[in-house]
Amino acid sequence: MIEMPLVDQEKCNGCGLCVSVCYCSALVLVDNVVTIVETEECSWCTNCEAVCPTGAISCPFDIVIEQSRD
Amino acid sequence: MIGSENMTIEIGFLKSIPYFSGLIPGELDLIKKFIFEKTVQRGDIIVLEGDPAEAIYFVGSGAVKMFKTSADGKEQIINIVRPGESFNDVPIFDGGPNPTSAQAMGPVALYGIGKSDLDVILRDHPRVALNVINVLVGRVRQLVSLVEDLSFRQVISRVAKILLEYAGDGTGPSQRLTQQEMAAMAGTAREVVGRSLKALEAEGVIRIDRHRIVVTDREALEYAAEVSS
Numbered sequence: 001m002i003e004m005p006l007v008d009q010e011k012c013n014g015c016g017l018c019v020s021v022c023y024c025s026a027l028v029l030v031d032n033v034v035t036i037v038e039t040e041e042c043s044w045c046t047n048c049e050a051v052c053p054t055g056a057i058s059c060p061f062d063i064v065i066e067q068s069r070d
Numbered sequence: 071m072i073g074s075e076n077m078t079i080e081i082g083f084l085k086s087i088p089y090f091s092g093l094i095p096g097e098l099d100l101i102k103k104f105i106f107e108k109t110v111q112r113g114d115i116i117v118l119e120g121d122p123a124e125a126i127y128f129v130g131s132g133a134v135k136m137f138k139t140s141a142d143g144k145e146q147i148i149n150i151v152r153p154g155e156s157f158n159d160v161p162i163f164d165g166g167p168n169p170t171s172a173q174a175m176g177p178v179a180l181y182g183i184g185k186s187d188l189d190v191i192l193r194d195h196p197r198v199a200l201n202v203i204n205v206l207v208g209r210v211r212q213l214v215s216l217v218e219d220l221s222f223r224q225v226i227s228r229v230a231k232i233l234l235e236y237a238g239d240g241t242g243p244s245q246r247l248t249q250q251e252m253a254a255m256a257g258t259a260r261e262v263v264g265r266s267l268k269a270l271e272a273e274g275v276i277r278i279d280r281h282r283i284v285v286t287d288r289e290a291l292e293y294a295a296e297v298s299s
Contacts, residue, residue, distance in 0.1 A: 003280070003281045017132065017153070017176075019176075020133065020175070020177055020178075021112075021133050022176070023112075043280065044280045046249060046264075047175060049248060049249065049250060051133040051152065051175065058248045058250065059281065060247060060251075060281070061246060061247055061249075061281055062238070062246055062281060062282045062283070063233055063238065063246075063282075063285070064283070064284055064285065065237045065284075065285045065288055066285060067239065
């Protein structure tokens with residue numbers, strides 16, 4: 001399973017801005033609500049989160065410390 | 071390819087633009103005549119930093135990224151302009167060059183007004199001049215807040231602290247954070263968090279690996295977290 005941006009469908013107002021900025025067609029509007037299509041093309045550019053006027057999309061990062069290779 | 075065509079702007083949309091709020095239908099009809107429409111595609115540069123300004127733009131649909139390019143070619147996003155909002159206001163009013171570049175983030179419909187036409191609108195409709203003042207003072211407040219972020223508080227230091235606080239060792243589940251959440255925690259704008267992460271990555275302190283922020287130099291991150299005003 002590919003990690004993909006998360007959508008809070010309650011918050012989505014169906015404006016489609018995220019769809020218009022997505023480089024890889026990972027977002028589509030279904031019945032006026034944005035839906036995620038899993039794709040390896042998603043580079044986590046976070047443009048969808050950045051443009052969303054209602055905070056319905058989130059692109060969370062895992063934060064990890066790189067283990068020493070020694 | 072940037073296209074330009076005759077306007078089809080709806081009065082309802084025109085009324086929703088802060089520049090034109092409070093105008094009566096007759097006035098909106100007159101203003102409508104000065105508006106031209108432009109459609110651009112993803113990646114198109116709408117205005118280029120340093121060029122003379124020719125028009126003010128209002129976003130009809132889509133999103134536009136305003137950015138500056140640093141001397142070493144790095145892009146710094148200043149803000150994102152959404153439907154109903156305007157850009158290129160400052161150079162249109164002061165006659166100077168475009169302070170930032172504007173690029174379409176996807177397909178974008180724009181409504182523009184040329185500089186000389188805007189002068190006519192301002193002369194004939196004083197209400198618009200009052201609205202412009204309201205829009206511009208709002209921008210001044212945003213910029214003062216940004217100056218405070220950039221000069222007084224050392225945002226990178228706060229972002230570094232957040233990363234240290236939330237970093238797991240990669241073996242168990244870790245708490246995840248969006249840039250929006252980091253911005254709220256650091257008391258700054260999302261764009262500033264994005265710049266801070268890029269700066270830390272450029273210094274080799276972290277590596278952004280799709281949806282993972284990997285701390286590659288913990289000591290350097292701790293040092294960055296300690297540097298504060």
